[in-house]
Amino acid sequence: MPRLPxxxxxxxxxxxISAYGRSDxxxxxxxxxxSAELEPLAPPRVVGAIQDSATRxxxxxxxxxxxxxxxxxxxxEVVRDAFAALARQGAPVPARTIxxxxxxxxxxxxxxxxxxxxxxxxxxxxxxxxxxxLALITNxxxxxxxxxxxxxxxxxxxxxxxxxxxxxxxxxxxxxxxxALERLEVGARDSWMVGDNxxxxxxxxxxxxxxxxxxxxxxxGLPEGSAxxxxxxxxxxxxLLE
Numbered sequence: 001m002p003r004l005p006x007x008x009x010x011x012x013x014x015x016x017i018s019a020y021g022r023s024d025x026x027x028x029x030x031x032x033x034x035s036a037e038l039e040p041l042a043p044p045r046v047v048g049a050i051q052d053s054a055t056r057x058x059x060x061x062x063x064x065x066x067x068x069x070x071x072x073x074x075x076x077e078v079v080r081d082a083f084a085a086l087a088r089q090g091a092p093v094p095a096r097t098i099x100x101x102x103x104x105x106x107x108x109x110x111x112x113x114x115x116x117x118x119x120x121x122x123x124x125x126x127x128x129x130x131x132x133x134l135a136l137i138t139n140x141x142x143x144x145x146x147x148x149x150x151x152x153x154x155x156x157x158x159x160x161x162x163x164x165x166x167x168x169x170x171x172x173x174x175x176x177x178x179x180a181l182e183r184l185e186v187g188a189r190d191s192w193m194v195g196d197n198x199x200x201x202x203x204x205x206x207x208x209x210x211x212x213x214x215x216x217x218x219x220x221g222l223p224e225g226s227a228x229x230x231x232x233x234x235x236x237x238x239x240l241l242e
Contacts, residue, residue: 007192009210021218050078075103124158134184137180178208193213196216
């Protein structure tokens with residue numbers, strides 16, 4: 001039996017459930033549905049513009065905080081900015097109603113494609129059976145994140161569930177982790193944090209003395225030149241039991 005901590009803090013999106021990974025593939029699928037409305041613009045050009053817009057949009061920390069609880073509206077902004085950039089290049093762009101339809105379809109498509117990772121339930125249940133205290137810490141709006149928790153039968157599996165939209169604070173704020181540890185009645189040195197975001201689930205908890213495990217579901221490896229070094233990297237949650 002592996003040596004386990006007294007408590008584990010889990011991220012939700014792209015850690016327990018596959019939610020937002022490979023956005024390029026998702027945008028490609030959605031834009032293809034609107035190819036007729038976008039002519040003569042080629043779908044790959046539109047996808048590239050949207051990807052560039054999304055990168056710029058989410059790169060600003062303040063903007064990220066302001067919009068991450070309003071994803072549907074944020075995606076409309078991303079698509080609007082993408083077509084604005086194409087227009088500046090002299091490309092013909094569709095009506096604003098088509099822009100909104102593309103953004104909203106992306107949100108719905110993401111929801112349709114969302115699924116729980118195959119070993120998540122069994123791993124979480126085994127950890128709980130072995131006496132590990134478990135918390136789920138997720139950013140986002142309360143209604144949307146709570147719906148995912150119910151949809152994927154997670155509520156009863158955790159001793160503490162903490163949603164940014166319900167608590168008023170989220171990762172990477174120190175109190176997001178400290179509050180969860182307080183509720184679990186466990187100290188940082190006796191805890192692990194598991195998640196896919198290098199800043200939120202590795203660097204920030206490490207600064208508090210929490211053992212940070214990076215979940216690399218797609219086997220992408222650490223970004224080149226990354227200064228963030230996880231204490232451990234796993235590609236499957238079941239590896240936590242090995």
